[in-house]
Amino acid sequence: MAGETYEVLGLGNAIVDVIARAEEDFLQRHGLAKGAMMLVDEQAAHKLYDDMGSATTISGGSAANTIVGLASLGIRSAFIGKVKDDEAGQSFAHDIRRSGVHFATPFAKEGASTARCLVLVTPDGERTMNTYLGACQNLGPDDVDEALVRASSILYMEGYLWDPPAAKQAFLKAADMAHDAGRQVALTLSDSFCVDRYRDEFLHLMRTRTVDIVFANEHELKSLYQTSDFDTALAALRDEELLGVVTRSADGCVIVSHDQTVAVQASPIDRLVDTTGAGDLFAAGFLAGLVRGCDLRDAGRLGGIAAAEIIQHYGARPNVNLASLAAQSGIVL
């Protein structure tokens, strides 16, 4: 396809992560389901923050993390998301732009503050997320820049966009524009509880070919097809006849298309610190491979390499240049 200015455009909730270590009993005391993302209002967010430990603040947001990972892999990337013109919003914009991503969504000048995700990391490296959506609630179809969508080879969007009131309209509008320009549209299912909230709508997106590529982890896939059996869920995904990419934590990933099933091992790590962003960075590596014409196995390997980097430190933005890691693995992007 000719005329792409960007290789991947992301659309998602623009969020600043506030990360602290927490013991298991902290989760219990606050009634938090380990590993999940829960939506909280501003008051609940304040209450939780007051009780959590000393924190590190790093820009986050699922699709935004993926797009920053893509930029770190040397992929021309852009992002659409809504922050307020406050300290956290300025940080978010600074960080994503200085990561090499084109980001030009207008700041909200009034209303709720920039979204925060209070991330609690337990000693097992698992993260439990509590999101105050704030300014993301102002993301709507008007924020979708048509020229940008048309100029991007792949449009990548998160299931979490079903949470704020108007963001799904932005999602659907962007998907239409992308397909009209002959581009591909990818969806990440985001979280098993998110799948539970919007199962029928996500299946509809897949079955109407509103999306061409679907990313899910094992839990999300099982939730989507309401089964506890992985193979049953995988077979159901294969029957959708789109490109399905399923991550399985330490067991690597499985990629299914109408005519292929490819399993790829996980990349080795020295030490698991914080799983925040594992799925986001896997998607970054995979999309980098896909957009640059790698085969599915190498795309899966790239996903594993990017995910392995992110889970060995706090936060979901890469600490090193991922393009160097990819080059070390022998995969030419």
Add this chain to the structure above:
Amino acid sequence: MAGETYEVLGLGNAIVDVIARAEEDFLQRHGLAKGAMMLVDEQAAHKLYDDMGSATTISGGSAANTIVGLASLGIRSAFIGKVKDDEAGQSFAHDIRRSGVHFATPFAKEGASTARCLVLVTPDGERTMNTYLGACQNLGPDDVDEALVRASSILYMEGYLWDPPAAKQAFLKAADMAHDAGRQVALTLSDSFCVDRYRDEFLHLMRTRTVDIVFANEHELKSLYQTSDFDTALAALRDEELLGVVTRSADGCVIVSHDQTVAVQASPIDRLVDTTGAGDLFAAGFLAGLVRGCDLRDAGRLGGIAAAEIIQHYGARPNVNLASLAAQSGIVL
């Protein structure tokens, strides 16, 4: 000594660190001296921030880091420092309190914003710091809580307090109160450029016994005595006849008193990531040993253990419970 509520009280500049990786040429382009702390005004801080990479925000401040390290070692600790009642100031207060430190200095309600230190970490793990003092400029003698000073076994203060206009008055007032209550007073020389700015005053503090314990790294010690020869500088420190603690990065530390010279090796590390806080955390470990009656060698070992933890990740606040690390080393606190 009876009646101590706290074992160590810190007095220092309350700062939030904004940390980003940077290549060597970034330092050159901005005329920054690697490894040093430079004071910048608000405008220069904004300009530098705009050009630096994606950042992680973590509470910092030299003496504050030391005090948090002490709390992590299980030492009853308190801190005096000035932040504004803004987002960064609220974070600073949250983080230090949630680390187990008593912190009750009134927030500045107006004037300059909470201090930031823009920290640039080069690939060699060295950090270069650019500090906008902001609300620290409002720290003064009125912030020194006499009951708190009298109730603390050791008062630990930073040379950086000579930078804001009124903080040295707070330092001198607190030192007087501490000595009046039979407590010990410790000074860290902070930075070789800081020593260069205030050499005569720091020597005066030492020679008038305004301080009983001095922490310095090799560069600061050489700057203090204006010599390029370490042994000459160490001999001069020994002649001051107070307790001198000198850190030498990978070469460990040397502790001198009127009748002893003790050299202690550095703790081994797997990977150097960011030296920010190495000296601060060394001081935490050493003071923990000192206040709990360890011998100088074990105090030096504790310093090394705490420093080794901090330089293996970004930021100058511990990522793990330091008391557990100390216990693993076999030193009973």
